[in-house]
Amino acid sequence: MVLLSPSRLHDCLQDPVLGSIGFLNEVMGRFPDAISFAPGAPHPDTLPDPDLQHYTDRFLRHLTERGASTEQARRMLFEYGPSSGVINDIVCEALRRDQGIETSPQDLVVTVGAQEGMLLVLRALFGSASDVLAVADPCFVGITGAARVLGVDVVPVAEAERGIDLEGLEDACRSARRAGRAVRALYVAPDFSNPGGGRMPLACRHRLLELAEREDFILLEDNAYGFTAATGSELPSLKALDTARRVVHIGTFAKVAFPGARVGYVVADQRVGLPGGATRPLAAELATLKTMVTVNTSPLSQAVIGGMLLEHGSSLARLGREKAELYQRNLSTLAHTLDRHLTGTAPEGVHWNRPEGGFFLRVHLPVRVDAALLEVSAAEYGVLWTPMEQFYVGGAGDRQIRLSCSYLDPREIEEGVRRLAAFLTKEIGT
Known part of the structure; x- marks a missing residue:
């Protein structure tokens, strides 16, 4: 069997950016019962009739x-x-x-x-x-x-x-x-x-x-x-x-x-x-x-x-009007649910932005975010999110996570935020 040396492959293959999506898919595959705020995918209800x-x-x-x-x-x-x-x-x-x-x-x-x-x-x-x-x-x-x-x-x-x-x-x-x-x-x-x-x-x-x-x-x-x-x-x-x-x-x-x-x-x-x-x-x-x-x-x-x-x-x-209304609903649900579960009870340094549209919201944390922290969140609290560090070219973002609301229903968002709040309170607040 031929064993290829990484040193003779293009060095871009070692860049963490190229592996970021695969990493999240791997984590989601290992924790199928976790509520995932990771994928920025369209909601299943927005997919067209199968009669193409x-x-x-x-x-x-x-x-x-x-x-x-x-x-x-x-x-x-x-x-x-x-x-x-x-x-x-x-x-x-x-x-x-x-x-x-x-x-x-x-x-x-x-x-x-x-x-x-x-x-x-x-x-x-x-x-x-x-x-x-x-x-x-x-x-x-x-x-x-x-x-x-x-x-x-x-x-x-x-x-x-x-x-x-x-x-x-x-x-x-x-x-x-x-x-x-x-x-x-x-x-x-x-x-x-x-x-x-x-x-x-x-x-x-x-x-x-x-x-x-x-x-x-x-x-x-x-x-x-x-x-x-x-x-x-x-x-x-x-x-x-x-x-x-x-x-x-x-x-x-x-x-x-x-x-x-x-x-x-x-x-x-x-x-x-x-x-x-x-x-x-x-x-x-x-x-x-x-x-x-x-x-x-x-x-x-x-x-x-x-x-x-x-x-x-x-x-x-x-073409996109009904979809836009669904995503506006989900984004509003996510922001309001974070307010309800975390305002006044979140550890010091936890805060989030309030976008007017799109699929994503960012949460700032008082600790460094890494794969080990994501593993704890998924395994012990049943909630997934995306580390923000991979999105920064300038070396920042290691204390932020991204939450996507596009793929979930309001009930799932509510439960996911409840789990996230428990994770933040017990793991970040200690």
Whole structure:
């Protein structure tokens, strides 16, 4: 048997970030009866009717209405299809209708989830070793993990409840220049970020766009949780405010439709110069890269998503409305239950934030959080959570835990918080 030495494998495989999701899955598997606040997965009640043929038929009808023959439409489902995607026009219409993002099918590429989109965008933008990626800190491990795989250096910029620290971002740009480097792009989730839960005010969004123009970097906007905003509290995305093509907008249908489809998208309307003075969109470059990664996104999965959008008037908002109400209910239940069980009784130093949307809430503890503490929580108190340290690039977060409310029912949230309160009182308060 061949025994491979870790020293001859890529060193990114030893990075704890790449193993963080697997670690949580392993713990959940060992404690199946524990109530888990760990997974940021959509609630089972939000999954679609198992008869996906209905949505596929709706998409096929859309193709024939646009001039394709029945045979051409049918073959589109079963062949590889273009690397850029087959539902681009439907997604563009949904973005225009719901978010005011004016884009064309040529400026959009349909990806295998948002994760592939992040990987493609980083690979395309970072052509020089002197370029660095700035990220909101704490940050979604998907982007920092992709950067690690690609060898892109990452610089953290602190994020608070009101969004990223713009002064800190300016400092990061200046520090990079002094070191002979440049901030090439900033990854940010302006609406209810994972895991921080922060939301960027409108004025801050405008200032961030101005700063990107002044410092000459690209904004990578992750919009996975924007749909969970309470009705009437919606804010325009960075891309909707973008007049200088500074924003690459990354989206996913995992939360508003269902994760098993593995369909995401990237709006990349930046222009790339060609010989002779011609240009083409960055999306075309991403599609070229995609041919070497996944070739294309499953046309069958795209057809289901396309049919779901068409069934809801080509509207992401309509598709996600009931789901958003469920997540708002769960987030409110989690916050209020923490108030009821821990206010006045929690050990000194225990406090939590109150996000206005998204899936996650953070609890600050007066002790260091590690795998051993999680093991005690799971084995002796029957409740699971996510350590926050893995989300921080800057080495913080070792006294915080993340609670996800998305996968649970209110009754489970109530019981889970009761168990968590017992754990905190007996294990942290001693």
